[in-house]
Structure formats: C-alpha cells, structure tokens
Amino acid sequence: MIFYFSATGNSRHAAAKIAERNGDRLISIAKAMKTGELTFQAGAGEDIGIVTPVYFWGIPDIVHRFLKTAKLSGHGTDRYVYCVLTYGTVTGGASSMIMSDLKENFGLTISAVFAVQTVDTYLPMFSVVDENKNQKVLQKAETELAEVAEKVADRTVGDYNYDRGAWALLWPAAQLVYDHVRKTKKFAVSDACISCGLCMRQCPDSVITLKEGKPVWTKERCSLCLGCVHRCPKNAISFGGKTQGKGQYQNPYEEPDLV
Numbered sequence: 429m430i431f432y433f434s435a436t437g438n439s440r441h442a443a444a445k446i447a448e449r450n451g452d453r454l455i456s457i458a459k460a461m462k463t464g465e466l467t468f469q470a471g472a473g474e475d476i477g478i479v480t481p482v483y484f485w486g487i488p489d490i491v492h493r494f495l496k497t498a499k500l501s502g503h504g505t506d507r508y509v510y511c512v513l514t515y516g517t518v519t520g521g522a523s524s525m526i527m528s529d530l531k532e533n534f535g536l537t538i539s540a541v542f543a544v545q546t547v548d549t550y551l552p553m554f555s556v557v558d559e560n561k562n563q564k565v566l567q568k569a570e571t572e573l574a575e576v577a578e579k580v581a582d583r584t585v586g587d588y589n590y591d592r593g594a595w596a597l598l599w600p601a602a603q604l605v606y607d608h609v610r611k612t613k614k615f616a617v618s619d620a621c622i623s624c625g626l627c628m629r630q631c632p633d634s635v636i637t638l639k640e641g642k643p644v645w646t647k648e649r650c651s652l653c654l655g656c657v658h659r660c661p662k663n664a665i666s667f668g669g670k671t672q673g674k675g676q677y678q679n680p681y682e683e684p685d686l687v
Contacts, residue, residue, distance in 0.1 A: 429452060429453050429454075429455055429468065429470060429471075429474055429475070429476060429477070430443045430446060430447055430452045430453070430454050430455065430477040430478075430479055431455045431457055431460075431476075431477065431478050431479070431494070431498075432454065432455070432456065432457060432477075432478070432479035432480065433456075433457040433458055433479075433480050433481070433488060433490060433491045433494075433632070433653075434456075434458075434479075434481070434679075434682075435481070435549070435632070435653035435654060435655035435658070436549050436653075436654075436655065436658050436659075436677050436678050436679060437678050437679030437681070437682040438481060438514045438546045438547065438549070438569075438679045438682075439479050439480055439481050439512075439514045440454075440456075440479075440679070440682045441573075441679045441681050441682035442479050442512055442514055442544055442546075442573055442576075443477070443479040443512070444682060445573045445574070445577055446477065446479070446512070446573075446576065446577045446580050448577075449577035449578070449580070449581055450475070450577065450580055450581050452474075452475065452477065455468065457480075457490065457491055457494045457632075458490065458632035460494065460498070461490055461493070461494055461632060461633075462632065462634055466494070466497055466498045466499060467498070467499040467500075467501075468498065468499065468500050468501070469500075469501050469502045470500060470501070470502040470507070471502065472502075474507075475507065475508040475509070475510070475580070475583070476500075476507055476508070476509045476510075476536065477509075477510050477511065477512065477580065478491075478495070478510075478511040478512070478526055478530075479511070479512040479514070480511070480512075480513065480514070480522070480526070481513075481514045481515065481549075482513050482514070482515040482516075482518075482519050482520065482522045483550075483606060483651070483652065484520075484599075484602045484603055484605060484606035484609075485518065485519070485520020485521055485522065485598070485599035485602040485603070486520060486521055486522050486525050486599055486602065486603045486606065487522050487525045487526060488651045488652075488653060489606075489610070489649075489650075489651040489652075490632055490633060490651040490653075491526075492525065492529060495526065495529035495530060495533060496529055496532070496533055497533075498533070500534050507536065507539075508539050508540075508583045509530065509536050509537065509538050509539050510538065510539055510540040510541070510542065510580060511523060511526045511538060511540075511541055511542070512542045512543070512544060512576060513541070513542070513543040513544070513589060514543075514544050514545075514546050514569075515543060515544075515545055515546070515548075515591065516545070516546065516547065516548020516549070516550065516554065517548060518591050519543050519589055519591050520598075520599035520602060521597075521599030521600065521602075521603075522599075523538070523541045523587075523589055524599070526538065539583070539585050540579065540580075540584055540585055540586055540587070540588065541586075541587045541588060541589045542576045542579065542580075542588045542589065543588065543589040543590065543591055544569050544572045544573055544576060545565065545568065545569060545572070545591065546565060546566065546569045546679075547562050547565050547566065547677060547679075549654060549658060549677050550654065551654060551657060551658075551667070551670070551671035551674040551675075552667060552668055552670040552671060553670075554674070555673075555674045555675055556674065556675040556676065556677040557673075557674065557675035562677070566679075566680070566681075576588075606652070607649070609652065610649050610650060610651065610652035611648060611649055612635060612645035612647060612648060612649060612650050613645070613648075614667050614668040615643075615645050615656070615665060615666070615667055616665070616666050616667075616669075617642055617643055617664055617665055617666075618664045618665075618666070619664075620662040620663065620664040621641075621642055621643070621660075621662060621664040621665075622661070622662055622664075623638065623641035623642065624661060625638055625643075626659060626660065626661065627643050627655075627656035627659070627660060627665060628643060630655055630656070630659060631650070631655070631656060632651065632653060632655070633647070633650045633651050635647040635650045636656065643656070643665070652667075654667060654671075657671055657676070658676045658677050658678060659676070659678065660676070663676055
C-alpha cells in the first residue's frame, strides 16, 4: 500500500508510477483526513510506502498529522517500508520526520528513502510560468521515478536521498518558519472568482467555505499546499501578495485527487 499526499499531482504521479510497476494500492492521505477513515489493514506481504512533497525542508502538516493519528494493523517488523520525497530544491529533514512518526505511531522502521526532484510549486518563492523549464524538470523526474520504482520492486534497502542540502541540519528551524507562514489570513480572492466552490471542495484541510459565494478560510492555519491557488479556474486566489504573475501548475501526467 502507498499512502500519498499531493496538491498539484507531482506526488500522486510518483505514487501511481510505483503502484503501476509493483501492483500496489494507492491511498490518498487527503481523502483519509477529510473522511476520518484512518484505520487500515496491511495485506500479507504488502509493502508500505509514503509518498509526499517536501514543505520547508520537512513534510506537510497534513502528512505529519496523518502519520501521528492513523491506525495500521496487520503489519510486522519484517515489512519493506519506504518513503519517496518529491521536492523542488532540497529535502532537508523530511525523511527524518517520516522516520520519527512511523516509529512512534506504528513501530515501523524505514527500509529505504528515495527522492525525486520535480517542479517546485511554492509560488511565493518560485514561478511556474516557464513551460520549457518545467518540461525539462519533469522529463528528468520520469527517469528518476522509473529507477525508484525498480528499486522498490526489488525491495532495495538504503538511503537514496542525495539532496538534503548543506543546511539540512537546520530543518527544525525551517519548520518553525513554516508554522508561522502558513496563516490563512494571507489568502485573498479577486473579483475574477466565479463562485464555483472548487477550492472549498478540494481543500485537504477543509478550511475553506463559501460566504456570499466567495471563499473564506475558516481556520487560522492550513497545510499551505496552495492547491486552491494552483487549481482555481480563474486564477482568482493569491497568497500574501506574492503569487500573482507566478503562474499555475498541475502535473501534466496526473490529475490531482478530487477530494
């Protein structure tokens, strides 16, 4: 089984490629958290994978909460357990966070760590308007994904995360910044909004509602996946005044989950 979280399709595509190669079942973390269905049964001999993007040199808040609260039965210490990190710059301490959560909640030890560089969708710092640049990154990612899928099929053990970055040891500080930055008061909606409600339906944290036809963020913080910004059909949502003109992105090979 592969548990994955994906706001713009990059991590879902990674999970789907591995599942296609190895006959795994895919389980959406976003759907599980929205429905509250957090109890899972591992099949006989079934591998356990975690596929997630990297946020602020760590893992998204929703992934952290899922790994801390989900229940998994039928597994043993002899399971092949792995994680795949999709990232734009460096992976920081993301694998360390996953290892800690899996050990604490499930008693599981990671067998292998993989990382695949893909398009960085954090618009406050990066732009996704250059399609040629995006395509080059995605082509390289496809090669890396194929290699990861083969290693998973062979149950290869080891740390294949080569992009932690020189400042990886500072990931706890980066996570403190993440907690500060992900305040929903920074989201804004323009007059281009057509009141379609897509942002509300797709928000993995269920923090968006419609008030007089316009999205309103109802909690102080979210996971800052920026799915609402990237998927809005009219590009009407912005964050902190830093995302305008940066484009919108969805992985061309994979539709993000309809949660």
